Amino acid sequence: MQIVFSTAVDGSPITAVPVAKNGLERAAWGNVDESGQAVIAAAARAARFEGEAGSIVDVFLAGATPRQILLLGVGAGDEDGWAKAGGALTAKLLTSGATDVSVDLTATPDTPSAAAVARFAATATQRAWRFDQYRTKLPENSKPTLERITIAGAPDGTDAAWGAQSAVTDGMALTRTLVSEPPNILYPETFVEQVLASVEGLGIEATVLDEAAMRELGMGALLGVSQGSAREGRLLALRWNGAGEGDPVTALVGKGVTFDTGGISIKPAAGMEDMKWDMGGAGAVAGTMKALALRKAKANVVGVMGLVENMPDGNATRPGDVLTSMSGQTIEVLNTDAEGRLVLADAVTWVQRTHKPTTIVDLATLTGAMIVALGNENGGLFSNDDGLAEQLIAAGLASDDKLWRFPLSATYDKMIDSPIADMKNIGGKGAGSITAAQFIGRFIEEGVKWAHLDIAGMVWSDKPGTHHDKGATGYGVRLLDRFVSENLEG
Numbered sequence: 001m002q003i004v005f006s007t008a009v010d011g012s013p014i015t016a017v018p019v020a021k022n023g024l025e026r027a028a029w030g031n032v033d034e035s036g037q038a039v040i041a042a043a044a045r046a047a048r049f050e051g052e053a054g055s056i057v058d059v060f061l062a063g064a065t066p067r068q069i070l071l072l073g074v075g076a077g078d079e080d081g082w083a084k085a086g087g088a089l090t091a092k093l094l095t096s097g098a099t100d101v102s103v104d105l106t107a108t109p110d111t112p113s114a115a116a117v118a119r120f121a122a123t124a125t126q127r128a129w130r131f132d133q134y135r136t137k138l139p140e141n142s143k144p145t146l147e148r149i150t151i152a153g154a155p156d157g158t159d160a161a162w163g164a165q166s167a168v169t170d171g172m173a174l175t176r177t178l179v180s181e182p183p184n185i186l187y188p189e190t191f192v193e194q195v196l197a198s199v200e201g202l203g204i205e206a207t208v209l210d211e212a213a214m215r216e217l218g219m220g221a222l223l224g225v226s227q228g229s230a231r232e233g234r235l236l237a238l239r240w241n242g243a244g245e246g247d248p249v250t251a252l253v254g255k256g257v258t259f260d261t262g263g264i265s266i267k268p269a270a271g272m273e274d275m276k277w278d279m280g281g282a283g284a285v286a287g288t289m290k291a292l293a294l295r296k297a298k299a300n301v302v303g304v305m306g307l308v309e310n311m312p313d314g315n316a317t318r319p320g321d322v323l324t325s326m327s328g329q330t331i332e333v334l335n336t337d338a339e340g341r342l343v344l345a346d347a348v349t350w351v352q353r354t355h356k357p358t359t360i361v362d363l364a365t366l367t368g369a370m371i372v373a374l375g376n377e378n379g380g381l382f383s384n385d386d387g388l389a390e391q392l393i394a395a396g397l398a399s400d401d402k403l404w405r406f407p408l409s410a411t412y413d414k415m416i417d418s419p420i421a422d423m424k425n426i427g428g429k430g431a432g433s434i435t436a437a438q439f440i441g442r443f444i445e446e447g448v449k450w451a452h453l454d455i456a457g458m459v460w461s462d463k464p465g466t467h468h469d470k471g472a473t474g475y476g477v478r479l480l481d482r483f484v485s486e487n488l489e490g
């Protein structure tokens with residue numbers, strides 16, 4: 001879908017007229033004549049339309065141009081309200097048969113900010129994303145038709161703001177594709193191929209480690225997960241050097257389990273197909289790196305993705321096995337389904353040794369317990385640094401990829417002590433998401449600021465939302481892009 005900016009409304013047959021909360025009497029109406037206005041006002045009353053963000057009243061005017069008017073609620077008129085409106089507009093028109101819609105910003109008395117218009121355009125574009133690759137029989141009337149949204153009368157500065165939002169939108173599309181691909185198509189090697197193809201030419205430096213290289217480095221934790229699979233594991237690192245050479249490096253580290261059967265501690269059959277998106281953390285890291293490179297972010301960021309498939313097999317890790325991680329610390333594996341933390345342990349060790357980051361943010365679909373606690377509204381945040389935690393929470397609120405913080409402490413940490421090794425890979429009965437975080441924390445070196453985001457409930461959605469349809473949400477890309485732009489640049 002294409003976003004076009006114009007100074008005046010074109011002759012498009014469909015025009016959206018933005019209306020703020022309780023702002024209908026103040027609407028300037030743009031191209032709509034008086035009799036049209038009367039019809040629309042009556043329709044708005046009948047629909048009890050009050051300009052609530054994302055609400056729409058659809059009115060057809062016989063013989064007039066425009067012949068179809070959409071009153072489009074923008075709520076408080078802030079970024080959030082405009083974003084909701086953009087998503088709702090696309091949801092309404094995407095498969096309607098219409099190819100074009102004009103959005104008349106001159107028809108609103110309160111001109112939105114450039115940032116709000118950019119969010120409107122971004123959310124509208126994000127809501128149009130679909131994954132139809134494997135459908136050969138989609139009925140004609142279910143196919144997307146909307147090609148263009150023309151925004152008339154955007155304020156100065158919208159071009160630059162939209163440039164950045166468009167980069168985020170493209171990055172998010174990569175994340176969603178990776179998350180949606182079936183696990184026979186997307187496995188560690190093909191994950192690497194797809195990502196490298198998608199970021200080619202953007203100035204990103206890539207490093208790929210195969211299993212032989214990882215064995216050489218002693219990555220026994222990650223390889224212990226991978227060894228039951230016929231597919232080889234990979235570690236993919238993407239580095240974006242947007243700031244000076246001596247400037248600090250921030251690492252983003254993602255769990256990339258391309259399919260999680262649970263291994264020998266096998267999962268129940270029902271719903272196991274969901275575990276194709278157990279690489280959502282790595283997917284978010286890939287999408288964020290693409291967004292940062294596309295908008296040439298002025299920050300040094302390295303994105304690391306630990307990629308494995310967790311399968312039961314004659315060669316798979318057994319409950320009771322002890323693995324030696326790259327850090328030298330030993331791990332008693334008591335449940336092979338607690339595999340994400342094993343992958344992350346070696347990925348964070350590798351990035352600390354190789355790139356010396358001052359800050360690490362890891363993202364992982366790590367625990368079912370996170371979904372029990374937070375549902376699908378917030379990702380879980382765990383951090384050893386209050387300042388970093390606050391920055392991430394603020395970025396989450398601003399970008400609408402929300403986070404909620406949980407505690408870490410020595411007493412939780414003790415719950416993963418093992419009688420025969422340095423630690424075990426599961427805790428006790430309670431606090432499953434926290435003990436998982438404590439586990440990763442044991443691989444963070446002194447003085448490094450670290451945050452762990454458990455995004456188990458955020459990667460996939462069973463129902464459509466503001467900026468996504470059912471399916472992959474692209475969670476994490478908007479969040480991390482905001483985090484970088486507000487805290488690491490300038």
Ligand code: BES
Nearest residue numbers: 278335337338365366367368369426456
């Ligand atoms: N990938 C799962 C967590 C998960 C479950 C994410 C459901 C999204 C939806 C993870 O590898 C896992 O299996 N975790 C176990 C940990 C347990 C064995 C300590 C879990 O949450 O049950």
Ligand code: MN
Nearest residue numbers: 260337338339
């Ligand atoms: Mn698992």
Ligand code: ZN
Nearest residue numbers: 257260278340
């Ligand atoms: Zn998993």
